[in-house]
Amino acid sequence: MKPNLLADLSAPAKSILVFGVYLLLLGALLVLAPNVLLGLFRIAPTTEVWIRVVGMLVMILGAYYSLAAIAEVRPFMRWTVPIRFCVLFFFASFAVTGLAPATLVLFGLVDVAGACWTAWALRRAASQAV
Secondary structure, eight states: OOTTHHHHSOHHHHHHHHHHHHHHHHHHHHHHOHHHHHHHTTOOOOOOTHHHHHHHHHHHHHHHHHHHHHTTOHHHHHHHHHHHHHHHHHHHHHHHTTSSOGGGHHHHHHHHHHHHHHHHHHHHHHHHHO
């Protein structure tokens, strides 16, 4: 990695990298200490392996986001925007139907905030290129 990696990244790439690091940290917490996170959001503790499997998948997604940011993969950045909006829809649906507590929606809001930042940065970069 370059010493000035963050400084050399475009604004859209920075938004993707920050989101990737968030996913890496969230995934690590789900793998290593899932009940800490679950307790913060008033979700029942578990001893099942599935929450750790989810954590592993979240870390893998975080790695993809981080590597795409470092490589400045613009198509990937664009693809993430509508998909991250979908996360809120699914989490809200799970909460409304009683499958999950309403606090799960907070994770969807993080996704939407990140998607908005990336969309704004992509638009700004496109307008500066013209």
